[in-house]
Amino acid sequence: MFTVIDIVQPNTVEEAYSILNKRKTNQVIGGSAFLRMGKKRIGTGVELSNLNLDYxxxxxxxxxxxxxxxxxxxxxxxxxxxxxxxxxxxxxxxxxxxxxxxxxxxxxxxxxxxxxxxxxxxxxxxxxxxxxxxxxxxxxxxxxxxxxxxxxxxxxxxxKENKNASYKSLRNAKSDYPILNVSVSKYGNKFKLCVGARPQKATVAKKASEFLSNNEINESNIDRAIEMASEELTFGSNMRASKDYRKAMSKVLLKRAIMEVI
Ligand SMILES: Cc1cc2nc3c(=O)[nH]c(=O)nc-3n(C[C@H](O)[C@H](O)[C@H](O)COP(=O)(O)OP(=O)(O)OC[C@H]3O[C@@H](n4cnc5c(N)ncnc54)[C@H](O)[C@@H]3O)c2cc1C
The missing domain is CATH 3.30.465.10 (Uridine Diphospho-n-acetylenolpyruvylglucosamine Reductase; domain 3)
Incomplete structure (x- = not known):
């Protein structure tokens, strides 16, 4: 559990930002679910409920x-x-x-x-x-x-663009963090293929997205695009999955998401 020396609830974003920057240890408090898992010592917690940012x-x-x-x-x-x-x-x-x-x-x-x-x-x-x-x-x-x-x-x-978009993920257990997650969108001919939990943060597979946007959509080009994505992105290993498993699974999830948007 984290420790907070004191809490403020500013009435303007200017005030919130100014208090946040007064001390290195001052920190914004959101829902605080993630903060609660750590042991941080926070100077002033800047709680944002009075700023009408829930909309x-x-x-x-x-x-x-x-x-x-x-x-x-x-x-x-x-x-x-x-x-x-x-x-x-x-x-x-x-x-x-x-x-x-x-x-x-x-x-x-x-x-x-x-x-x-x-x-x-x-x-x-x-x-x-x-x-x-x-x-x-x-x-x-x-x-x-x-x-x-x-x-x-x-x-x-x-x-607001009327994109067709799909999200897919893979987890070891329902309530666990994802091993891998992907999203694909299609707007006109333009595709965007994204992969996260690699375990590094989400990124766009730029070459694969461009390839799919500029070529006929058929089984062989989709297979080529997902192969390209798995090659251009970096994957890593952690306690949840190995680098090779993530790389292999990225192709499966991307293909499912592509099929859904087309
Ligand atoms: C047990 C557990 C399981 C989870 N499982 C998943 C999962 O499977 N998939 C998934 O995607 N996510 C998961 N999460 C993450 C969760 O979805 C949230 O992303 C996370 O809890 C942060 O949201 P919060 O409101 O709790 O942030 P807080 O704990 O309040 O804050 C987190 C950090 O964000 C900063 N912060 C808060 N608001 C702002 C702001 N407006 N501007 C700048 N900085 C700010 C805080 O200072 C702090 O450093 C999990 C979290 C927990 C605790």
Whole structure:
């Protein structure tokens, strides 16, 4: 369990960011499910409940998700379903249980760039951007590539594009972390193939995505694309699975997701 010396609930994001940066040990508190598993000593915990960041709304071009939105809201929200089908629901619906998903937040998950994250890999295949207090609004892809910098994730934007998209994962047991997760989207002829829990963080298989976008969609080209993806990406071993197993399974999951989107 972590220790917090004191807790503040700022009323503006400016105040939250300023307190966050007053001391090295100050830290944002989201749903606190992950923090609770560690033994951190936090100076001032910056709790975001007063900032009205628990919302999902849409305008003509984007769906906006506030950073304090929980997984359960994401899973059951009609704006999400109407715009992106089942991909986001599918990516979170098997994580632990409903009570847990009522607590964990989108902002904490995306900001933390967990390698195993089921939500991040799903968001990556959609056109997703993040808004950081200091870092500004950037694509999720760019954010994942950036080095860590203390900041406040305010919201996530997803472009409304009518993409066909699918998420798949593999777990040793239902409530365990994923061994591997993938997502695939198709917009017109353009495919985006993403793989996470390699166990490194989610990334786009760029060569394979480009190949599939520029060639006829048939069995042999799909097989070639998944082979390319497994070669261009790096995989690793940990207590859950070996590098070779992950590499082999990436082809199976990617093929299933591709078949679903076409
Ligand atoms: C037991 C357990 C099992 C899990 N299994 C899975 C799984 O199978 N698949 C999966 O994808 N995920 C899994 N997760 C991760 C979970 O889905 C969340 O991603 C994780 O708990 C973080 O969300 P939180 O709200 O609890 O964050 P917290 O614990 O509150 O915070 C986590 C980190 O994010 C920082 N933070 C919080 N909010 C912000 C913000 N707005 N801006 C900047 N920094 C912020 C905090 O300072 C902290 O460093 C699991 C977590 C736990 C505890």
């Amino acid at each position: 999902i709304k849409e305008d003509k071009e984007y769906v906006e998700i506030g950073s304090m939105t929980t997984f359960r809201t994401l899973e059951t929200n009609s704006i999400i379903k109407d715009n992106f089908g089942k991909i986001l629901e599918d990516s979170v619906k098997d994580i632990i249980g409903i009570q847990f998903r009522n607590v964990v937040t989108v902002g904490a998950t995306v900001f933390s760039k967990y390698g195993f994250s089921d939500l991040i890999v799903a968001l990556l295949s959609l056109d997703t951007e993040v808004e950081l207090y200091k870092g500004g609004r950037i694509s999720l892809e760019e954010f994942l590539d950036r080095d860590y910098e203390k900041d406040l994730l305010i919201k996530v934007y997803i472009k």
